[in-house]
Amino acid sequence: MKRVRRVWDDLASNPQEADDLAARAELMIALRVFLEGADLIEVEARYGVARKVVADILAGRIDKLSLGTLQDLRDTISTAGGP
Numbered sequence: 791m792k793r794v795r796r797v798w799d800d801l802a803s804n805p806q807e808a809d810d811l812a813a814r815a816e817l818m819i820a821l822r823v824f825l826e827g828a829d830l831i832e833v834e835a836r837y838g839v840a841r842k843v844v845a846d847i848l849a850g851r852i853d854k855l856s857l858g859t860l861q862d863l864r865d866t867i868s869t870a871g872g873p
């Protein structure tokens with residue numbers, strides 16, 4: 791089966807890096823949707839999210855956040871009763 795090319799395939803140097811970028815983008819989109827509808831001061835206090843991380847997500851700075859960081863944030867928010 792032939793793999794469908796994605797924008798990440800063109801940006802990355804190998805398939806694993808492309809998969810990492812795609813996963814980070816998907817998580818950033820989901821987190822951004824949540825953050826755009828939230829009180830950011832409450833997000834910082836309730837979930838312990840640094841203001842810089844919130845700013846990076848809202849600005850779409852995919853290069854600033856690792857997949858692990860984004861997964862940890864998603865898990866923290868989910869565990870604490872977020873989306």
